[in-house]
Amino acid sequence: MKGLRVVAALLICLITGAAATTTFEFSNKCSYSVWVATLSGANNPPLSQTGFHLPSSSSSSLTAPPAWSGRFWGRSFCSTDSSGHFSCLTGDCGTAQIPCNGAGGSPPATLIEITLGSNGNADFYDVSLVDGYNLPVAVGPIGGTGDCRLAGCQSDLNGKCPPELAVDGPGGLVIACKSACEAFGDPRYCCTGAYGTPSTCGPTNYSTLFKTACPMAYSYAYDDRTSTFTCVGPKSYTLTFCP
Numbered sequence: 001m002k003g004l005r006v007v008a009a010l011l012i013c014l015i016t017g018a019a020a021t022t023t024f025e026f027s028n029k030c031s032y033s034v035w036v037a038t039l040s041g042a043n044n045p046p047l048s049q050t051g052f053h054l055p056s057s058s059s060s061s062l063t064a065p066p067a068w069s070g071r072f073w074g075r076s077f078c079s080t081d082s083s084g085h086f087s088c089l090t091g092d093c094g095t096a097q098i099p100c101n102g103a104g105g106s107p108p109a110t111l112i113e114i115t116l117g118s119n120g121n122a123d124f125y126d127v128s129l130v131d132g133y134n135l136p137v138a139v140g141p142i143g144g145t146g147d148c149r150l151a152g153c154q155s156d157l158n159g160k161c162p163p164e165l166a167v168d169g170p171g172g173l174v175i176a177c178k179s180a181c182e183a184f185g186d187p188r189y190c191c192t193g194a195y196g197t198p199s200t201c202g203p204t205n206y207s208t209l210f211k212t213a214c215p216m217a218y219s220y221a222y223d224d225r226t227s228t229f230t231c232v233g234p235k236s237y238t239l240t241f242c243p
């Protein structure tokens, strides 16, 4: 009886696609460690890990249920001090430990945003530089139908970061690049106040600099036409640091 019920449940899942989880395959092609952070959107369950160490040249995967929505980013230059307090010079989530436990990252950080579809609806995914940039990343679906292109910012924007946006790390190395909104707080750059609509907030010299370096990423709040990608029903996504 029990066996029959399991078979019936499996069949229903196969027919409706209700149990189709999506796999996120993380891989770190940087020459240094990245600590991945995951943050589920409001009313979405946390993934099994909210932060983990991804050493150079390693891979790791997580799964998400249908219709899951959330974001990922990489943290760099992380360490644990003598009192056991973990922190990162970029993307830190302020929990003092490797898991982010529902906390967001401190900008600037390159963000990967994914909303999974369900019942045959498309997934949406993008890479956003709206909160600045710390690491080169690419995200692309495996399988699926439709547009399904690779999104990302593969270029080393730290090397091209204007000094007024640069975050300096050890030895004066530029380790992240702020958004102009974060650096200057100007409504023109933040798309707020009088600039709070798509028609009043256009690209600026700073967002254009980001866009030129990374045409497949969001460069400012209303930069949506060329930067959001869709794909119907991919089995998995590859998320690569330093692609």
Ligand SMILES: *[C@@H]1O[C@H](CO)[C@@H](O)[C@H](O)[C@H]1NC(C)=O
Pocket: 162, 205, 206
């Ligand atoms: C962008 O424009 C602002 C204001 O016009 C100017 O002060 C700044 O130097 C420009 N920056 C770059 C990188 O072109």
